[in-house]
Amino acid sequence: MIISMRLHASREEVDAVCERIQESGYKVHTIQGEERVVIGAVGVGDVTQCLESLQVMPGVENAVRISAPYKFVSREFQPARSKIRVNGVELGGDRFVVMAGPCSVESEKQIMETAEAIASAGGNVLRGGAFKPRTSPYDFQGMELEGLKLLRKAKEAIGLPIITEVMSDGDIGMVAEYADILQIGARNMQNFALLKSLGRCGRPILLKRGMSSTIKELLMSAEYIVAHGNPNVILCERGIRTFETATRNTCDISAIPVLNELTHLPVVLDPSHAAGKRSLVPPLARAGVAIGADGLIIEVHPCPEKAVSDGAQSLTIPQFRAMMQDLRPLVELWNASRAAQAVAIA
Numbered sequence: 001m002i003i004s005m006r007l008h009a010s011r012e013e014v015d016a017v018c019e020r021i022q023e024s025g026y027k028v029h030t031i032q033g034e035e036r037v038v039i040g041a042v043g044v045g046d047v048t049q050c051l052e053s054l055q056v057m058p059g060v061e062n063a064v065r066i067s068a069p070y071k072f073v074s075r076e077f078q079p080a081r082s083k084i085r086v087n088g089v090e091l092g093g094d095r096f097v098v099m100a101g102p103c104s105v106e107s108e109k110q111i112m113e114t115a116e117a118i119a120s121a122g123g124n125v126l127r128g129g130a131f132k133p134r135t136s137p138y139d140f141q142g143m144e145l146e147g148l149k150l151l152r153k154a155k156e157a158i159g160l161p162i163i164t165e166v167m168s169d170g171d172i173g174m175v176a177e178y179a180d181i182l183q184i185g186a187r188n189m190q191n192f193a194l195l196k197s198l199g200r201c202g203r204p205i206l207l208k209r210g211m212s213s214t215i216k217e218l219l220m221s222a223e224y225i226v227a228h229g230n231p232n233v234i235l236c237e238r239g240i241r242t243f244e245t246a247t248r249n250t251c252d253i254s255a256i257p258v259l260n261e262l263t264h265l266p267v268v269l270d271p272s273h274a275a276g277k278r279s280l281v282p283p284l285a286r287a288g289v290a291i292g293a294d295g296l297i298i299e300v301h302p303c304p305e306k307a308v309s310d311g312a313q314s315l316t317i318p319q320f321r322a323m324m325q326d327l328r329p330l331v332e333l334w335n336a337s338r339a340a341q342a343v344a345i346a
């Protein structure tokens with residue numbers, strides 16, 4: 001923190017500020033300028049609370065934070081990219097990762113057929129929701145444990161690791177038994193009790209950005225998980241709410257390079273929920289690869305018109321294959337550029 005005192009603040013006012021800083025556990029560095037005193041506070045503590053009290057002290061003109069409030073996930077703390085390994089797949093490494101599958105697990109036939117198609121088209125991870133956060137309580141809520149069992153069956157048959165959503169604290173143990181990556185949906189990004197428990201769950205977490213959350217809030221939520229013991233967090237941009245109605249959400253594509261500057265955690269793009277419309281998914285996916293995301297998460301359904309959730313934004317299997325084909329040259333460039341960066345760093 002940096003505290004600038006007012007012009008000609010009294011000696012007593014400066015001393016009181018220094019004392020308050022020390023009481024909060026920080027070390028004080030005072031710079032005596034021509035006209036004013038500037039105080040630096042260095043250390044670890046509850047910055048927000050300390051700043052709030054300093055800002056209203058007599059003689060203080062301004063008190064500001066200088067380091068990011070999300071310490072563990074920041075690039076300052078760890079300049080090198082985090083690599084997260086899940087069953088032979090690495091996020092944040094030098095291979096681009098594609099996760100794909102239906103919004104909801106609906107039946108054995110649906111998940112098997114989709115898993116097979118995703119693997120054969122070059123996808124790396126199978127997605128599928130067994131617990132669904134739905135706006136209406138009357139909409140399909142997911143197959144729950146039955147859905148998790150079907151995901152496991154698909155994994156055993158096809159070999160792709162599984163990502164699936166967990167919505168509540170009490171379900172973490174059960175979901176972690178079946179899933180390789182736990183997805184935290186946009187609506188739960190600031191469920192702090194859930195985030196704290198995820199710190200202890202021992203599985204990588206894919207944390208989706210809340211639909212009205214800032215990038216800083218996303219990073220603070222990731223910090224909760226890391227600070228509670230789980231460093232394996234993958235961030236996901238899935239579109240935010242704006243005044244625009246042409247798309248379900250607005251794909252904040254610039255969030256990806258912004259996050260890449262601010263954090264070492266891997267970042268993936270979900271163009272399906274961002275767009276809400278299947279024709280927009282392949283162009284947004286291309287943008288995601290080009291702009292430096294570490295991967296994509298895409299909704300695919302063997303028969304989207306019959307899907308119980310998010311059919312309009314789900315690609316058919318042939319459309320997914322075509323998209324993967326179309327992305328190939330870009331993904332090869334991406335892989336080569338990451339490999340070159342890794343060599344340059346070594």
Ligand code: PEP
Nearest residue numbers: 103185186187208238273
């Ligand atoms: C989903 O992935 O199906 C989902 C519900 O996503 P989000 O939390 O981003 O809305």
Ligand code: MN
Nearest residue numbers: 103299309310
């Ligand atoms: Mn969905």
